[in-house]
Amino acid sequence: MITLLVVDDHPVVRNGLSGMFASDPDFEVVGEAGDGDEAVRLARALRPDVILMDLRMPGTDGVTAIASLSRLGVESRVLVLTTYDTDSYVVPAIEAGATGYLLKDAPRDELLRAVRAAARGESVLAPAVAGRLMNRVRAPGAGPLSQRELQVLELVAAGKNNREAAATLFISEATVKTHLLNIYAKLGVGDRAAAVAEAFHRGLLTPKG
Known part of the structure; x- marks a missing residue:
């Protein structure tokens, strides 16, 4: 409960x-x-x-x-x-x-x-909020996902929660959350599942095996 x-x-x-x-x-x-x-x-x-x-x-x-x-x-x-x-x-x-x-x-x-x-x-954003953050990130010219953001996204796609991803990458949960919010903003999505789906759609992630 x-x-x-x-x-x-x-x-x-x-x-x-x-x-x-x-x-x-x-x-x-x-x-x-x-x-x-x-x-x-x-x-x-x-x-x-x-x-x-x-x-x-x-x-x-x-x-x-x-x-x-x-x-x-x-x-x-x-x-x-x-x-x-x-x-x-x-x-x-x-x-x-x-x-x-x-x-x-x-x-x-x-x-x-x-x-x-x-x-x-897990971090969750309303679609309108994700859009605003995306615009904020893009304002100075947002580039592709960073190497660390891709690592976080790969772990999320593998089913890891924030704590497990943090332990795997030897960073804090707060840092994982920050990376996820940046990922959501750059991909224009509002949650983990949508981020993974969009990453596969864009070819940022590839199916294992």
């Missing part, structure tokens, strides 16, 4: 999300918070697997809370769930340590898949 902390300043949103996840036996909502300070306090006490984090909240905002959780060593994965998809929100959230970034108009099944992926330490 995946444990969740829902963070949003609107009670109706929190109740709706909690009810949605409560209807699925794979999830348990262990707490709710209405601002960043409360989110950090509850995350330290409850240690949920995944934190669904809104960004714009009164008092301490989501990005500040994400940075605080990273600094305090809280291992919960943070999945941003917001209505804002501009660079001024996306980039700071990811740099602060968010595992993924979804928009509130995401279908239920997509959100459930994203939370499961986040619990495994």
Whole structure:
């Protein structure tokens, strides 16, 4: 079972999300918070697997809370769930340590898949967010995938999760996540499966055997 902390300043949103996840036996909502300070306090006490984090909240905002959780060593994965998809929100959230970034108009099944992926330490981006990051990477003239990015992608294609890929390449999980986000942006995709499929389509990866 995946444990969740829902963070949003609107009670109706929190109740709706909690009810949605409560209807699925794979999830348990262990707490709710209405601002960043409360989110950090509850995350330290409850240690949920995944934190669904809104960004714009009164008092301490989501990005500040994400940075605080990273600094305090809280291992919960943070999945941003917001209505804002501009660079001024996306980039700071990811740099602060968010595992993924979804928009509130995401279908239920997509959100459930994203939370499961986040619990495994995988990075997930909404298509609109992936597109923005792709444009940001391409702005100065993005080239092909780097050698290290290709190595990460090969391991992902082989079924390795972030932790296993990090151990294989002797780098940190955070570095693997950064490489994956760069890969998503360069390939114009939003998740691991799409990245692998696109890489095969472009000939960047070739089937083994």
